[in-house]
Amino acid sequence: MRRYETIFIVRPNIGEDEIEAITNRSVATIEGDGGTIIGINNWGLKKLAYLIKKETQGYYVHVDYAGVPTSVAEIERIFRIDDRILKYLTVKLADSCDPEAVKEQIASAEPVPASDVENIEDKKTVSADEVKTDTAAEEKSDSADDKKTDTVAEEKSDSADDEKTDTVAEEKAD
DSSP: OEEEEEEEEEOTTSOHHHHHHHHHHHHHHHHHTTOEEEEEEEEEEEEEEEEETTEEEEEEEEEEEEEOHHHHHHHHHHHHHOTTEEEEEEEEEESSOOHHHHHHHHHHSOOOOHHHHHHHHHHHHHHHHHHHHHHHHHHHHHHHHHHHHHHHHHHHHHHHHHHHHHHHHHHHHO
C-alpha cells in the first residue's frame, strides 16, 4: 500500500449532509479497495485565492489514507464527474506504508501540556519586549546619526556662507 493525501474543495452552497455524503463515498471507495483511512479533517469554509467555477469560497476537506493506486484513480474519476466538487488534489506521500504503524505513531504523539503552552506564550511576550527595546535603540542611534549629519551640514553651510561674505567684501573693496 501507498500513503496518499487528498484535499478537495466543495461548493459552499451545499449542506453539511451532502459534504458528509461525498466524504463517505470517498472513504467507501478507499476501504472497498483494501485501504485504510488514517485521518479526515474538515477544514471548513474558506475564501479562495481566485475564482473557481465562479465561486469565491469553498469547503475544504483533507483525507489522509493508505491505499492502492486504483482507489485514487476511482476517487478522482468521481470528483471529475461530481459538479459539487470545485477542485481536488491527491499527493502520494510514501511508496510503501503500514497504516497500523502510522495510526500508532499519530496516537502516541504527545499533546503539549497546558503549562508548556503558557510558558511558550510568556517567551513570545519576552521576545516582543526585546524587539521593542531593540527597535527603540535603533531609533535612538538613527536620531543620533541624523544629528551628526545635521551638524556636519550646518558646518558646511556656515563655511559656504563665510566664503560668500568674503567674496562680497572683496568685491566691495575693489
